[in-house]
Amino acid sequence: MVKRRRDEQNSGGERSLKRARPDSVDRFTSLSDELILRVLSYLPVSHLVVCQRLSHKYQSLAGDSQLWKEQYYNRFVRPRASRLPGLKERGDPDERLSFASKASRWLEDEHLVDQKVKTNWKKQYKLRHNWSRGSCAVNEIQVAEQATVPPVLVQMHDGVIYMANQADGLRAWPAKGERKLIAQIALRTTVPSRPPTSLAVDPAAREYGAAKVVVGFEDGAFSVFVLKHIESRFVQRYSHEPSSNGVVSAVALSWPFVVTMTATHLLSLYWFNEPRGDSQDVLESPLLLHSLKSHTVWPPLSISLRKSAASVSISMAYTLPTYLSGWVRILIIRILAIVRPHANF
Structure with a gap:
């Protein structure tokens, strides 16, 4: 078959459909990656997502x-x-x-x-x-055949779900993948009928392949556990004696500091002397840095703990009953001079 001539294909004087090359020169691509990143830093998120679709180079730069x-x-x-x-x-x-x-x-x-x-x-x-935006996937994990009394305490951090109750103790589950139990340990208290009432996980990144957890109990005691991911087991590192101040209604943890709040409105801040290298499993008794007594805190309440090089900030949100309505009050406590925990406050 004889190939047609180009002028016969474009009969009628029609222009070729092939796109003409632009006369301008692309000088932006020739810039260094540092300069391109500087330019991309001024773009909104929607434009960054579009830039990642341009090429492999921009996929890497816009995803920096x-x-x-x-x-x-x-x-x-x-x-x-x-x-x-x-x-x-x-x-x-x-x-x-x-x-x-x-x-x-x-x-x-x-x-x-x-x-x-x-x-x-x-x-x-x-x-x-x-x-x-409210768009998320919901997965259910069956932890018991029937609801327990009191209910199961739950916290999630770094892809691990922590659960604590009287019957099954402290457990850890993966948030993704196969629902296989990572570790489990029984909760030993002086009185078996007094269950755990509060649970907190250290928000800092886990060190040495371990994550620290604190559990408060109805008898006023609290315990510190460490989840060793490599060994897939819990280790109880400290157990505080029961207290006459009542139920530990809330706890917060930012190692080496632990905050407890009891039903009698007593807020306590403890400091643990962590051995170097995390070589010992058992911790010494913590130092009570400070305690505050309140007469206006009503449940439910929630506390959080943030530390810095020079201070520790404790935030507490609690209810305040009023006539025909209820209010939430947030109290922020800052304790200074944490560089020397033995100092007088």
């Missing part, structure tokens, strides 16, 4: 962890920090809440910026974004 770390901070951390008393933006550059890789205020997200952990910031942004 530092870009998404700044996006995460500006959307989820900075607005919340600007509403807290004493953390509002000021003229002093040191007090501004603008993003900085080393000087940013992260509030409850300090565990994400721990130097020993590499955080996937795009994944964290996507997770928070989906939760804010």
Whole structure:
């Protein structure tokens, strides 16, 4: 078959359908990766997602962890920090809440910026974004054939679900993959009929392949456990004696500090002297740094603990009953001079 001539194919003087090359030169692609990242830092999230579809190069650049770390901070951390008393933006550059890789205020997200952990910031942004929109996947884990009294205490951190109740003790399950029990340990108390009443997990990244957990009990005692992931077992490192102050209604943990709140409205802050290298399983009795007595705290309540190089901040949210309505009050306690835990407060 004889090949047709080009002029016969384009009969009638029609122009070829082949796209003409642009006259302009692409100088942006020739820039260094550092300069391109600088330009991409000014783009919103929607444009960053589009840039990742252009090529393999832009998929890597637009997915850079530092870009998404700044996006995460500006959307989820900075607005919340600007509403807290004493953390509002000021003229002093040191007090501004603008993003900085080393000087940013992260509030409850300090565990994400721990130097020993590499955080996937795009994944964290996507997770928070989906939760804010209400779009999430729901999976159920059957922990008992029938409901227990009192109910099971549950906390989740770093892909592990922690559960505590009187019958089954302290258990750990993976949040993803096969629902296989990671570890389990019985909860030993002086009175078997007094169940666990509060549970907290250290929000900091796990060190030495372990995660620390504190459990409060109805008899006023509390215990510290460590989940050793490599060995798939719990180790009880400390058990506090029962107290006459009543039920431990809430606990918070940011190692080496533990905060307890009892039913008699006694708030206590403890400090543990951690041996170097985490070589010992049993801890010595903690030092009681400070305690406060309140007469206006009503259940339910929740407490959190944040530490820095010079202070420890305890936030407590509790109800305040009023006529025909109820209110929630948030109390923030800051204890200074934690550099020397033995100092007088």
